Amino acid sequence: MGPYRNVLLFAGVALLFVLTGMMQSWNLSLNILNLALLSCIMAIGVNIQWGYAGLFSTGVVGSVALGGLAVVLVSAKPVPEGWAAGGPRIFGALLFAAVGIAFAVWLYRRLKPGTNRALALALYLVVLFFIYRAILDPAVLAVEANNPAQAGNIGGLGLNSLIAWPVGALMAAAAAWVIGRIALGLREDYLAIATLGIAEIIVTVLRNEDWLARGVKNVGIVSRPWPVPMEIQLQTQQGFVTAVTALGLDPVTSSTILVKLLYATMFGLVLALLVWGCERALNSPWGRMVRAIRDNEISSAAMGKDVKFRHLQIFIIGSAVVGLAGAMLTSMESQLTPSQYLPLRFTFLIWVMVIVGGSGNNWGSILGGLLIGWLYLAVEFLGPDAMKHLMKSFPPGALKDHLLDSAAQMRLLTLGVVLLLVMRFAPRGLIPEK
């Protein structure tokens, strides 16, 4: 094995995708590949936080959801009536709340510590909250009353969803800045607990605030990220149809495959850029400093490194990368579906990818992303088949039905067992950090 070990590992994973393509369908294989590539980008983001700096965040799903929200705000169809009904007022309310909280922070610093300060600030915040609600509520009602069956939201800008990708990264970065300022620098468990909470709140907001992104009614985004065409456009294009029929292919299938290949190329490109940047950063003085802080905070602080600031910086960069991937995901799916943002799928699965691949190593994260990404989705068609096969000789009855049903729940158990086994027996992962 030796020097070829990593190449062999990647070749093995590539073989999995090829086999899926040959035995199931190429559409399915490419679909899994695209989702796995996005998972790789998320894993890179988590690896920046955990592998480079040792920060454990359980709020990955929150960054993914914010990225998705960015796509809606940038690319969804504009709803001028909805916006006119209350859009500016909603943003006024949000601005008012932000200014009010900033003023509270300023007051907190200026006033003398004591019970009086606590009581005065509490009273101020309660009054602030009620004024905020008084500004916000009528606007929200007005927006949601506008054509609720099809709109009921403030709409987006209608721009190409490629523009939404960096916006998603920025939004996730902003959220990370707030939460990092609060939870970093305390015991490291507190970051884990606080990020768990903020992620749940972000997802709850997406699910419940209909004026923002129509809640669970979902927002469809018609435009594709440039330059990806719609399948239907390809099928009506004479040049494409003659070209594929000359090759003896079905125009419908080949148009879907071409679109997926285009996505795969774009995602691969982004991933390659990120890895290039990360490798450069890791091998620069900055990278050495960050790893020094991770390995020994006290001695790095003694060397004059600002540990808290560096942690905040890395936390923000990592979250931004995850937010970018979240925006890419929503723009590929052409729909924001808040109910899919489960911590299991977008927090803990990504963690398993990073740890299995090898924390601290970018190539490890990519390998973990592709491998676990494939496994997670392949279990959907492999699991029930395998269970049926195992149960062939089993006498039919309630127990057999129960076991067959529970095969669908196997995923979670498997993930947990894989995580525990890797943590215990190969804590450095498949491709260890150099």
Next chain:
Amino acid sequence: MDILNALVAFLNFIVVPGLAYGSQLALGALGITLIFSVLRFSNFAHGDTMAFGTAFVILFTWWFQSMGITAGPLPTALLALPLGILVTIAMVLATDRVVYRFYRKQRAKPIIVVIVSTGVMFVMNGLVRMIIGTSEQNFTDGARMMLSPQDFKAATGLVEPLAIKTTQAISVIAALACCALLFWFLQKTRTGKSMRAYADNEDLALLSGINPERVVTITWVIAGALACIAGTLYGLDKSYRGIVYFSLLMPMFAAAVVGGLGSPLGAVVGSFIVAFSELIITSAWKKILGYLVPADWLGDGLYQALSTDYKVAVSFTILIMVLLLRPQGIFGGK
């Protein structure tokens, strides 16, 4: 203006549910804080340990019911509870033996153990889903009401009813009993003292001949038992779905941090702070206010600060405030 009815409505919608929910949270948060002080990590698997224990209590309840054994006016689940506790204790001890002990021997960083505990969380959650499924299971039986609203109205002649569900009363009584027992154990018995000593200063405790493995085992036994009781009470009161226990993690952590991670008394007080804040902020106050001010003052609003979907935001805000203003918590944990 009708102060008496307003007071009854306040008791009915805020105080009684708050006491019951606070008691359930307290039993869970006590487990989290004990594990934190002795084993020194935040246990993300605690919510799913509760779900696991409750799943077995439900299975035993069904078994008892099928044999015709019931507890009269009380829920049959109370009879099944001891068996469920035993299973939960066996499970957490096995987990400790197979998973956590390795990292303890290695003296791994706490954050590594936190990640490991998320792995345990998956396994437990997966087991719960395989054993009892993801759908809602109702296993409450016996008398539904301890104080029925009709009786209360008949006895007092007030318009506003006051209802106390049996499960709410049981929650409060069970929490009181468990807390009394636990505090007596920690303060008075030799084993309890050795636990506190170990939590306070590991090296000094080892030096004075305290067996660390024994302390750890007892901690898991207590935390497992409390988790099973808390989960069962919550399931009885609300209705059981294995997957909702994950979302109890946030309020329980908030409660433990508010009181000061590692302080048992703090965990109990913190739980009631979290429970009452949640109810005060997410309840509709229209009915209560309706008795205090003339009817035409109120308009159509529900007078609800946040919708119940944002419960998690309440415990999160409390957590953030504590982290910002007093990270060591009210009672000064670690």
